[in-house]
Amino acid sequence: MVEEGFVNVGGIRLYYRLHGEGEPLVVLHGGPGGSLDYLEPLTDLVKMRVQVLLYDQFGCGRSEDPPDESYYTIDYGVEEVEGVRETFFGDRKVFLLGHSYGGALALAYALKYQESLKGLIVSSGLSSVPLTIREMRRLISQLPGHQRRAIEEHGEKGEFDHPDYVEAVSEFYRRHLLRVEPMPEAVKRTFLYTERRKTYRIMNGPNEFTITGTIRNWDVTERLDTIRVPTLITVGKYDEVTPKVAEVIRSKIRGSELVLFERSSHMAMWEERERYIEVLSDFIARTSAKRT
Incomplete structure (x- = not known):
């Protein structure tokens, strides 16, 4: 059973897909500025009696843009997540999964609204943008010399469209973003939405490791010890x-x-799909059993 459509949250029309019945799981896509499409493998959880809610965040995918650029923050994203949870599940507690930037958003949500959560899943997510940038720079240092130099030299000049820079970024993505060829159509759709919409550029920047947008200094690492949910x-x-x-x-x-x-980069839901779903369903089942 799949329900899809639009729902108004905070005055913005958001596109959603609600799959199956069972333990409620709200899923937050990455980007910032991606779309729900690439998270299609998570609908496999329906077979394990998990109800999966996917939605395009503000300014993403098929959803509307916010009224102005002041909305393009993680803080607003947190309030949107809470609005989505209330709209679909009322007073019920839910499991929350965030992938990549969605993992950062999920952590920020848990810091404010953990009483609304049964469990939290942070999938390839982050608590510190500065640390993540440093780690990505370390990975860049391991690229072949000509590609490393292309990223450093053209990136410093802001020449993000230079052919050598684009080729080097593509190699970084092949190693560290998705190790599946050919690229799944659902992932392609997300990348197309990311390119067409402005949210990624406003919040993130020109690419994964050049973060110049509104999230560039975001870091909640020292507050994570207040999170008590599984x-x-x-x-x-x-x-x-x-x-x-x-x-x-x-x-x-x-x-x-x-x-x-062990065999994945950033999208384990595609690279090790069966094991990924098993790990998630086991966590949800164990956590649910402890609460009953």
Whole structure:
């Protein structure tokens, strides 16, 4: 069973898809500025009696733009998540999964609204943009010399469309964003939406490791020890949001679990789909059983 359409949250029409029945799971896509499309594998959880809610965040995918650029913040995103939860689930507690930037958003939500959560899943997510940038720069230093120099030299000049720079970025993405060829159509759709909309440029910047937008200084690492809900953290061995970033989160959230996907980069839901779904469904089942 799939329900889809638009819902008004905070005066902005948001596109959503609601799959199945069971334990409610709200899913936050990455970007910032992506779309729900690439998270299609998460609908496999329906077979495990999990109800999966996917939606395009403000200014993303098929959803409307906010009234002005003051909305393009993680703080506004948190209020939107709470509005979505209330709209679909009322007073019910939910599981919340955030991937990539969505993981940062999920952490920010938990810091303010953890009483509304049964459990938290941070998938290739981050608690510190500055740390994540440093780790991505370390990965860039491991690229072949000509590609490393292209990123450094053309990036410093702001020549993000230079052919050598574009080729080097593509190699970084092949290693650390998605190790699946050909690229799944659902992932392609997300990338097309990201390019067409302005949210990524406003909040992030020109690419994954050049973060010049509104989130550039965001860091909640030292506040994570206030999170008390059951938490699962997942990361790929070759992830652009590296295992070090994931370990920092694990070390701060008491009792949290960390699972490393040995054959994955940033999109383990595609690279190790079956195991990824098994890990998530096991966490949801165990956490639900403890609460009954």
